[in-house]
Amino acid sequence: MARHGNGVALVPPRVGARWLHDVVLSTADAILFLKGRVSFIDPAAQMHVAGSNVESILIAYGPDNVVALEHCGLEGRLWRLRR
Numbered sequence: 001m002a003r004h005g006n007g008v009a010l011v012p013p014r015v016g017a018r019w020l021h022d023v024v025l026s027t028a029d030a031i032l033f034l035k036g037r038v039s040f041i042d043p044a045a046q047m048h049v050a051g052s053n054v055e056s057i058l059i060a061y062g063p064d065n066v067v068a069l070e071h072c073g074l075e076g077r078l079w080r081l082r083r
């Protein structure tokens with residue numbers, strides 16, 4: 001994702017992880033720290049399934065994806081890394 005430079009990645013917020021410091025913080029345009037945990041929907045049953053047991057962040061690469069996170073309506077805090 002960092003090499004491509006266009007997209008949004010959903011990952012756990014591993015604040016002490018080397019990949020976060022070495023790659024994400026130096027290449028991403030923004031991070032949305034989600035409030036609460038992500039839940040998923042089973043497409044066949046159209047019902048919520050057991051949610052994630054960890055928190056999640058959305059990492060934006062590219063200006064259009066930063067705007068998408070700004071207006072996505074998900075509860076959380078957006079942190080811009082590059083301008």
